[in-house]
Amino acid sequence: MHEALQTAPALDGSAGFPRAWWAHLGRCGMLGLGFSVDGRPRAADAVQVSALAGQITHATGSLGLGMAWMMQQMLGRYVLGPLVQQGASGVSGALLTQLLASMAAGECLLALAISEPGVGAQPKHLRTRAVQPSGPAGDGGWVLDGHKAFISNGPAADAIIVLAVSAEHEGRKRFDAFLLDAQTPGLSRQANARVQGLAPLGHCDLLLQACRVPASRRIGPPGQAFETIARPVRAVEDALLLGPLLGAMQCELEALARALGMAAATSGDTSVSNTAATDAVRELGALQLEWQALHAVRDAVARQLETQGYEEALAYSTVGARRLLERWQTAYERACEAASQAVSLAPLFAENSAQAGAAPLSLARDLRLVLGIARGVAQSRQRQTGQQLLHSISS
Secondary structure: OHHHHHOOOOOOHHHOOOHHHHHHHHHOOOOOOOOOOOOOOOOOOHHHHHHHHHHHHHHHOOHHHHHHHHHHHHHHHHHHHHHHHOOOOHHHHHHHHHHHHHHHHOOOOEEEEOOEOOOEOOHHHOOOEEEOOOHHHOOOOEEEEEEEEEEEOHHHOOEEEEEEEEEEEOOEEEEEEEEEEOOOOOEEEEOOOOOOOOOOOOEEEEEEEEEEEOHHHEEOOOOEHHHHHHHHHHHHHHHHOHHHHHHHHHHHHHHHHHHHHHHHHHHOOOOOOOHHHHHHHHHHHHHHHHHHHHHHHHHHHHHHHHHHOOOHHHHHHHHHHHHHHHHHHHHHHHHHHHHHHHOOOHHHEEOOOOOOOOEEHHHHHHHHHHHOOOHHHHHHHHHHHHHHHHHHHHO
16 A cells, blocks of 8 residues: 555645546555455455555545545445345346446445435434336336435545435335436535535535436345445444544644754754743653554454444444544644744644645644534433443442
8 A cells, every 4th residue: 555655646636536546546456455346355354444544644644535445445345245245136236246346446436325414314314215106107216306415425426325215114214225326317416515624535415306216226125225234334434434533643743743843943952952842842742652552442443343343332432432532633732732832833834735844734624524423423322321330330
């Protein structure tokens, strides 16, 4: 991966998703590491996928790119892979196998659309519908109508898996998943001003107006898409995200170290001996040691995913790990503020990374954006854990 990143074309943040850069990774065999292509064994397990996503983030200074790579591995292994292994029949099985090969080659970017405006991914509130027309117009296919939101990698996606309500039984909604080409008539993408950042990954909304989908594009067991896709993906994504988050934090650490070093050189005090600057260096070291320790947490969570799957226990592990990363980011931001009062750091931080030695301010915003995802769910699990502890003590 290091060699592939070193030889990749230069990134151009103004040109949207870097297709040439992505295709280069595909030619180097770096895009299909986390899932099986044509029945061949996976090259990387969950621990390695998380670490490699962090390596991409660090090398590019882009949390969005690290997450884009991670999400393709996640969708390939945990969404498409099981369907192929279960022997998806007919055109659908061949279609999924071809899709995996295209993803590994860098020819296709895949996105997943579950959430909807105002309701998130809560199944009882999702409204996007899939119906099978009857009569002369019915050919076994489906028609989709609805509005999806917060679709990661949506702006650049070539294909999108859409979850839609396909039936109701005893008051419970049943969901199916459909694989749509981005150019499907009736499908349109819409920018969402509420989600800014994570370029070039990006987010968008998806509008579906009478989208006709062939029967072969319905994927997975009928009526079970929420149980087999939506629930696992949330837990898997939370676990694997620790890798790119730590990669972004490494960029922040190195930027602060460069800033302190350059400030000392500019002032002629290369030993950084004044009291305030010494405190800043000590805090830098503390952050570095904590960052190193967090790698053990990253690997433990990914190993739990690899060995135990996406059980309920994994969700609680990711909440605890995310809280540790939030505390680290808060400590880092405070350290930067304190250091800026000791030495002049302002010129060394910029809105983009074009300036030599600079760290993009957008990186901290992207970190905060990702750390804030599903905060309500995390707080609910924290409360449940606290109640369980109180109950165990009192009993």
